Structure formats: structure tokens, C-alpha cells
Amino acid sequence: MDNRETTLAAVKQYYGQTLKSQKDLKTSACCSTEAMPRAHREILAQIEGEILDRFYGCGSPIPEAIEGLTVLDLGCGTGRDVYLLSKLVGPKGRVIGIDMTDEQLEVARRHMARQTSRFGFAEPNVEFVQGYIEDLASAGIADNSIDLVVSNCVINLSPAKERVFAEIFRVLKPGGELYFSDVFAGRRIPEDLRRDPVLHGECLAGALYTEDFRRLLAGLGCPDYRKVSSRRIALNNQALERKAGMIDFYSVTVRAFKLASLEDICEDYGQVATYLGSIPDAPHGFALDGHHFFVTGKPMLVCGNTADMLGGTRFAPHFRVDGDRSVHFGPFDCSPCPPAGEASGGGSCC
Numbered sequence: 001m002d003n004r005e006t007t008l009a010a011v012k013q014y015y016g017q018t019l020k021s022q023k024d025l026k027t028s029a030c031c032s033t034e035a036m037p038r039a040h041r042e043i044l045a046q047i048e049g050e051i052l053d054r055f056y057g058c059g060s061p062i063p064e065a066i067e068g069l070t071v072l073d074l075g076c077g078t079g080r081d082v083y084l085l086s087k088l089v090g091p092k093g094r095v096i097g098i099d100m101t102d103e104q105l106e107v108a109r110r111h112m113a114r115q116t117s118r119f120g121f122a123e124p125n126v127e128f129v130q131g132y133i134e135d136l137a138s139a140g141i142a143d144n145s146i147d148l149v150v151s152n153c154v155i156n157l158s159p160a161k162e163r164v165f166a167e168i169f170r171v172l173k174p175g176g177e178l179y180f181s182d183v184f185a186g187r188r189i190p191e192d193l194r195r196d197p198v199l200h201g202e203c204l205a206g207a208l209y210t211e212d213f214r215r216l217l218a219g220l221g222c223p224d225y226r227k228v229s230s231r232r233i234a235l236n237n238q239a240l241e242r243k244a245g246m247i248d249f250y251s252v253t254v255r256a257f258k259l260a261s262l263e264d265i266c267e268d269y270g271q272v273a274t275y276l277g278s279i280p281d282a283p284h285g286f287a288l289d290g291h292h293f294f295v296t297g298k299p300m301l302v303c304g305n306t307a308d309m310l311g312g313t314r315f316a317p318h319f320r321v322d323g324d325r326s327v328h329f330g331p332f333d334c335s336p337c338p339p340a341g342e343a344s345g346g347g348s349c350c
Contacts, residue, residue: 036060039281043087046118047080048111054104055080056203057152059181059229059253062088064286065279065314069147072171073097074133074164074180075154079108079126083115085150086126096146098129098139105130134163136171146171147314151180153251156206162216169220172258175313179255183207183233186248193244202240204233204249217256223264224305225256226289255289259308266303266332271323273302273310278318286318294319303332 036044040062044052055078062081067090076082076097085095099105108128116124131139133154149168158164168178185207199205208216217225233249235241275286277296285295288309294300302310304325311321 037281040084040088043084044080046087046115047083048114050107051078051080051083051111054078054107057081057181059152059251061150061152061179061181061253063148063150063177063179063255064282065318066093066148067280068092069094069314070145071095071148071150072136072141072146074149074151074168075099075157076108076128077101077104079111079128081150081152082108082126082128083111086115086121087119089125091121091123091125093125095126096129096141097126098131098133098136098141100130100132102130134158134160134167136167141167141171143170144173147173147176149176149178149180151182153182153203155180156183156203156208157200158206161206161208162220165216165220169222169258174258174260176258177255177313178257179228179253181251181253184210184213184250184252186210186250188212189244189247193247196243199240199244204235204240204244204247207249218264221260222256222258222262224262224266225254226292226309228253228255228287228289230290257309257313259312261308261312262305266305266334268329268332269304269307269323269325270327270329271302271304271307271321272299273307274299274320274322276318276320279315 037060040060057077057080062084066085066088069089070093071085071089073082073085073095076099079097082095082097086093089095097108099108105128112124112126112128115126129139133151149172155161155164172178183203183206186209188209189205189207193199194205196205214225217223230250230252233251235245235249273294275294275296275298277283277285279286283296285293287293288306292302292306299322302321307321307323310316310319
């Protein structure tokens with residue numbers, strides 16, 4: 001058995017048999033719902049308790065404006081996020097959950113009929129597939145077939161992360177989005193800790209160093225991704241603190257788009273974006289990421305990358321983007337964000 005197979009076998013054991021519920025977790029890396037919108041919490045109240053109790057995610061990777069989309073959830077486990085997404089995409093949408101752990105998939109599938117009825121759908125709009133996130137082709141996921149890929153604290157567990165991200169960008173449609181929460185580290189994890197089975201099962205040993213993640217995505221043709229939120233992870237375990245307390249771990253939610261036009265730095269083309277206030281549950285403003293908040297009706301200067309993230313994706317109907325890339329004004333000034341035309345020393349939003 002090679003290292004990859006050994007790692008996957010250990011993860012299967014930990015999530016399929018060792019963990020019986022959230023109470024068995026040893027750190028705070030997983031199970032945060034602190035930033036979950038009220039509308040999502042209301043949907044969770046309609047989801048079976050067994051599904052919720054065996055949920056081990058680290059964030060809330062459910063983006064906006066997803067009605068009617070085809071969504072893929074990597075490492076879906078018992079299906080909490082699949083069912084949450086199921087309600088949000090509606091009967092015209094579709095959600096595929098993929099996981100390698102038989103015990104968790106059994107729970108997800110067992111409640112499918114009940115959840116379909118509870119949401120008021122005539123037919124199920126979800127599918128659960130046994131497979132590996134490193135090999136979505138074997139699971140039947142075709143090229144350019146998915147609008148949105150989500151994942152909740154799973155990619156860190158993979159021993160072949162570059163393969164995972166390559167598969168994600170293969171299956172995404174042009175303009176499609178990767179939106180995921182995972183554990184990142186402020187430094188590379190030492191090799192002895194990477195082999196620790198408890199640290200690995202707790203989503204810490206496989207955490208990507210932030211700069212290595214940036215380089216990985218750039219190598220796959222995605223030179224600009226956006227951090228939506230971040231929180232420091234408290235280990236809350238003396239034994240694990242002694243082992244890994246020198247490393248700063250973070251639960252981070254990231255969005256990245258499959259757009260061929262993205263550049264490796266923010267460039268200024270004099271473009272302006274105005275949010276129309278039309279995204280459900282966001283009538284007054286929309287946050288693209290941690291430092292792009294668009295007030296409804298208020299024009300904002302944006303870099304070329306941001307303009308394309310808004311105008312070349314599913315968000316296009318919700319924004320007016322003025323200008324194109326015909327004239328270049330140099331690097332984009334990444335100062336605090338003013339409205340277009342307001343004097344601020346050249347400050348803009350990137």
C-alpha cells in the first residue's frame with residue numbers, strides 16, 4: 001500500500017468508524033456555523049438530526065444566487081450541505097454529493113425520500129456517489145458540466161491536492177465557481193506532523209500553507225482567488241497543543257472562478273461596477289469577498305479581475321459593469337473602496 005492509499009485508508013477509518021458524532025472531535029477545526037445566514041439555519045432545522053450530528057465541516061461554503069444551478073459537493077459525508085443546497089437550488093437545480101466513506105453515504109441516502117418530501121419536491125434533485133475527489137472522471141463527472149463546486153473541510157484530507165484542484169477546474173463550466181471552506185496554515189506543516197493520524201483526521205496535518213495554495217491555483221490557470229472569511233482555529237487540546245501549537249491554523253472560506261481572463265495582479269482599466277440589489281436575501285448590498293462590499297446602486301471602481309468575476313459569471317444579471325479592457329491605466333490602486341468619482345487620492349477596490 002503506497003502513501004496515498006495509506007492516507008485515504010486512515011481517513012476512511014477516522015470518519016467512517018472512529019467518529020460517531022461531533023462530540024468525538026478533539027479540536028475546534030470543524031463544526032463552526034457562526035457565519036451561517038439565518039435563511040440557511042432555517043433550512044437546517046428541516047434536516048434530519050442524524051445527518052446534522054455527523055457533520056464535520058469547518059465553515060459555511062454556500063454562496064449566493066444558486067437557484068437552478070448544478071452543484072457538486074466534494075466530500076459530502078452524510079449530506080448536510082447537499083440537502084441545504086438542494087433546497088436553495090430548487091427543483092430545477094441539481095446537487096451531486098461525492099464521498100469515499102460508505103458509512104456516511106449510507107446515512108445520506110437513507111434520508112433522501114424524507115428530505116425530498118419535506119422540501120416539497122416531486123422528485124429528488126440530489127444524487128450521492130461513492131468515489132474519490134481526486135478522480136471525478138471515474139465518478140462520471142464530465143468536463144465543463146458543473147456550475148458550482150463546494151467543499152466543507154475535506155480537501156485538506158486529500159494526499160493529492162493538486163489533482164483535486166485540477167479535477168475541479170476540469171469539471172467546472174467556463175465562468176463556474178469553486179466556493180469552499182477549509183483549514184489553512186501560516187507555515188508548511190513539518191513532515192512528522194503530517195503523518196500524525198489524529199492531526200490528520202482533525203483536518204490539521206493536511207492543511208495547505210496559504211502561499212503554496214496560491215502557487216498551486218496559479219499553476220492551474222487561476223491566478224486570482226478571493227478570501228471570503230477567515231477565523232483562527234483554537235486547538236483546545238493540550239496534547240495537540242504540545243505537538244502543533246507553534247503553527248497558526250485558520251478556517252478560511254475561498255471563492256475562485258474558472259475565467260481565462262484573470263491576471264496575476266489587479267490591473268486598472270477604468271471599469272466601474274454597480275450592484276443592482278437583485279440577489280435574493282441581499283437587497284441592500286453584496287459582498288464578493290472580505291474587502292469587496294457593493295452597496296446597492298452605488299458605483300464602485302474595480303480592477304479588471306473583479307469586473308470579470310461580476311460580469312463573466314452567474315452574477316452578471318445582478319451587476320452593471322461599465323467599461324472594458326481597451327484602455328489600460330497600470331496597476332490597480334488597492335486602497336479602501338470609494339464610490340466612482342469620489343476624491344480619495346486614487347483609492348479603489350481590488
